[in-house]
Amino acid sequence: MTDTRYLVHGVFWADPQPAAPAAGLPGAGRAALRLQDPAGVFTELALDAGTLLGFRLAAREKRCLGHHKVHGPADRDHVSCPDRAAAARGTQCGPCFAVDDSRLIHDFHRGGYVPPGLRSYLMQPHWLYVATFANGASKVGTAANLRKWHRLAEQGAVVARYVARADDGRVVRVLEDLVTRDAGLPQQVRSAAKAAGLTAPPPAAALDERNSRLAARVRVLLRGAGQEGFEVVDERWLRPALADAACTPAARHAYPHDLGSDAHGFRIASLTTSAS
Numbered sequence: 001m002t003d004t005r006y007l008v009h010g011v012f013w014a015d016p017q018p019a020a021p022a023a024g025l026p027g028a029g030r031a032a033l034r035l036q037d038p039a040g041v042f043t044e045l046a047l048d049a050g051t052l053l054g055f056r057l058a059a060r061e062k063r064c065l066g067h068h069k070v071h072g073p074a075d076r077d078h079v080s081c082p083d084r085a086a087a088a089r090g091t092q093c094g095p096c097f098a099v100d101d102s103r104l105i106h107d108f109h110r111g112g113y114v115p116p117g118l119r120s121y122l123m124q125p126h127w128l129y130v131a132t133f134a135n136g137a138s139k140v141g142t143a144a145n146l147r148k149w150h151r152l153a154e155q156g157a158v159v160a161r162y163v164a165r166a167d168d169g170r171v172v173r174v175l176e177d178l179v180t181r182d183a184g185l186p187q188q189v190r191s192a193a194k195a196a197g198l199t200a201p202p203p204a205a206a207l208d209e210r211n212s213r214l215a216a217r218v219r220v221l222l223r224g225a226g227q228e229g230f231e232v233v234d235e236r237w238l239r240p241a242l243a244d245a246a247c248t249p250a251a252r253h254a255y256p257h258d259l260g261s262d263a264h265g266f267r268i269a270s271l272t273t274s275a276s
């Protein structure tokens with residue numbers, strides 16, 4: 001690669017069993033780094049076991065990644081930041097955060113307004129899952145039908161099970177709140193805690209046992225919840241093979257250098273992500 005400056009949008013995963021191969025993605029169950037050049041054109045850089053990845057930080061400050069407009073279940077547009085501003089709220093500047101459709105998702109089940117495109121996205125079937133991470137923490141969460149597998153890959157789950165299939169995104173969030181209230185499962189595990197857990201993950205069998213037990217408890221809770229519009233399911237999430245080694249105990253240590261500046265180079269052996 002040349003010395004082009006890219007805006008890094010992060011690591012994205014391709015579905016292990018895609019209904020139709022995703023355009024521009026490197027293959028089933030594989031990861032790619034999504035880069036945007038100064039002209040706004042996106043490139044997917046495949047990240048496989050053995051890939052050499054080298055980069056130099058152009059600036060210490062993170063730049064805004066823009067926002068999304070949702071038009072339907074599988075239809076959304078990315079809008080680049082008009083000001084190329086600094087990222088003030090996570091990965092966005094204030095104005096981009098304010099107009100991002102995803103901001104409205106969390107209040108939908110409490111009667112909050114959503115525009116028609118986002119409504120049609122939220123009215124697709126949704127899945128409720130219990131995920132367990134390398135630091136031993138677990139959470140309850142939701143995924144839209146078309147994001148069923150990706151949502152868990154992005155968050156870096158070590159083990160996860162789907163516990164319910166809901167008619168839409170409103171029902172699933174009612175169930176999610178119920179599980180948090182009555183089973184004490186949080187809806188978020190901090191990215192930094194998940195990543196730190198990867199230096200010494202517990203044996204896979206221990207995490208699987210914990211996840212299985214929590215998922216069973218949640219299924220019992222859901223069956224007695226007196227809610228409608230969903231069915232209880234018992235289905236394992238399939239972890240990407242590229243993440244296996246990172247999620248397994250081994251002698252390893254945290255990267256000792258500051259990734260916020262300077263130049264870095266790696267040969268990838270295994271890869272997992274820790275989006276929140």
Ligand SMILES: [Zn+2]
Nearest residue numbers: 064081093096
């Ligand atoms: Zn912006």
